[in-house]
Amino acid sequence: ALDAAIKKGLDAGVISDLEAEQAGYYLRFGQQANAFATQALTNGPLSLAKEVTKRGMEFVYKSTPGANMTKVAQALEKSGIKNSTELQNRFTIYMAGKRAKQVGGSKLNFDNPGVVEQEYKAIMAELQSNDKAKNAFEEAAKIYKEYNNGLIDFITQTGYLPQNKAAELKATDYVPF
Numbered sequence: 001a002l003d004a005a006i007k008k009g010l011d012a013g014v015i016s017d018l019e020a021e022q023a024g025y026y027l028r029f030g031q032q033a034n035a036f037a038t039q040a041l042t043n044g045p046l047s048l049a050k051e052v053t054k055r056g057m058e059f060v061y062k063s064t065p066g067a068n069m070t071k072v073a074q075a076l077e078k079s080g081i082k083n084s085t086e087l088q089n090r091f092t093i094y095m096a097g098k099r100a101k102q103v104g105g106s107k108l109n110f111d112n113p114g115v116v117e118q119e120y121k122a123i124m125a126e127l128q129s130n131d132k133a134k135n136a137f138e139e140a141a142k143i144y145k146e147y148n149n150g151l152i153d154f155i156t157q158t159g160y161l162p163q164n165k166a167a168e169l170k171a172t173d174y175v176p177f
Contacts, residue, residue, distance in 0.1 A: 002027055018055045025060075039063035042070050045150025048157040067146035075143055079136035092138055093119045094127075094146065099175040109173070141173070149173045 006023050009015040015018045015023070040046050044066030050095050070099040072091075081087040096108060097120025105113035156166040 004116065006169060016056065018053075018058065032173060036061060036063070040068070040151070044068050045147060046154045047150075049152065060161055064150075066150060067143045069144075072147065073145045074134055075140035078139070079133040080130075081133060088132045089124050091137060091140060094123050095141060095173060095175050096120070097123070098141065098173045102172045 003024065006015070006020050008018040010017060036046060040063060044064045046061050046063055047061045049062050051060070075076070076087055076091055079087065081137075088106070093116065096110075096116065099119070100108055100113070100117065105117060108116075110116045127137055152161065152166045154171050155161040156163060161169075
């Protein structure tokens with residue numbers, strides 16, 4: 001139905017052939033959201049490439065190699081914690097605790113912020129006594145922040161997030177909830 005509407009708009013001269021092509025591209029992008037999400041997770045955040053052509057401004061989504069969740073996992077593996085589920089849970093609490101210290105635990109919408117704070121303190125105490133794990137968590141957190149910053153840049157490029165809000169989010173350890 002949307003393709004038919006685009007064709008009618010094109011036939012009626014309401015939209016240009018480039019606008020029709022871009023609309024079709026965006027529709028197909030939406031249908032492939034999982035593939036693009038996988039690209040971001042394993043390769044690096046998406047970006048919106050803009051190119052001025054003789055037909056007008058063209059837009060294409062692309063994945064650029066960089067910080068990604070595979071690299072976060074590889075950094076965490078250096079911790080020596082063998083149970084991957086436990087490692088992921090600890091890192092999640094670690095990152096959420098870092099965010100809570102920056103913006104306040106009540107902003108993270110936990111049912112019981114006190115319990116989360118205690119879990120964070122326990123993980124921090126454990127990391128203080130284990131340099132290998134501490135270094136791994138710090139490296140993973142750095143990559144994770146770079147990855148999140150790339151996601152924030154992408155939604156800013158698409159016009160869904162204003163620059164000032166992007167700068168605010170990038171100034172702290174952002175944890176999407």
